Amino acid sequence: MTRPIIFDCDGVLVDSEDLAWSAWREALAPYGVEITDQEVADLSGRTETDAFGHFAARAELPSYEQFWPVLAERVRLLFEQYLEAFEDAADTLEMLHDRGRMIAVASSSPRDRLNLSLSSTGLDRFFEVVVAGDEVANGKPAPDLYLAAAAGLGVDPKTCVAVEDAPAGIAAGKAAGMWVIAVLRGGYEAADLDQADAIVPRLTPAALA
Structure with a gap:
C-alpha cells in the first residue's frame, strides 16, 4: 500500500x-x-x-x-x-502526481500567502487537499494541520507520511501519528531534526516511499 x-x-x-x-x-x-x-x-x-x-x-x-x-x-x-520552488520538490511532485499518489499540503502560512506560494511556482496543480494555518484552531507544533489534511484526503492519519524541515512541523506530524521525514534545507542541522523518523538530504519519490 x-x-x-x-x-x-x-x-x-x-x-x-x-x-x-x-x-x-x-x-x-x-x-x-x-x-x-x-x-x-x-x-x-x-x-x-x-x-x-x-x-x-x-x-x-x-x-x-x-x-x-x-x-x-x-x-x-x-x-x-x-519566489522559486525547490527543483527537487517540483520534480518529485510531478512524478508522484503522474503515479497517482495522494498528496496534500499542510502549511502554517495563512491562506492568501499559501495560495500565492503554490500558484506563483506552478505547484498548485499537484495537490488534492491544501490546508492553511488560519483554517485550524491550533498551529504547529499542534497536530491540527496534519489531521485536517488527512481528513480532507479521507484517510487515517496513521497511514500518512509528513514531510517537514523544522522542529515545530516535525512535532506536529508526530503528534498526528504520522511517519515524519525531515528534509535538510540549510535552516537546521540534522541534530535539530532528530525527532523525525528519517532525515533526507533532498526530496525524491524513493526517499518518500
Missing part, C-alpha cells in the same frame, strides 16, 4: 524562508524591532499569529489586524519577484 504524503510548504516545497523573514524585518523596522537568528529558528514553522504575538510581547506594535496588511503586501512583492 502506498502511503498518502502531506507536505509542509515553506522551506520544503518553496524557497521562501529568507524572503518571508525579509518581509517581517521590513514590517517591524518602523517599531525598532530587530529579529535575531535565534528568533528565526524558534519561530520557523509556526503561524503568522504566533510570530506576531512573540514580537508584540517585546515591542509596542499595532493590532494584528492593522499590522497584517503591511506584512502581507511586503510578502506579496517579494514572492512575486523572487
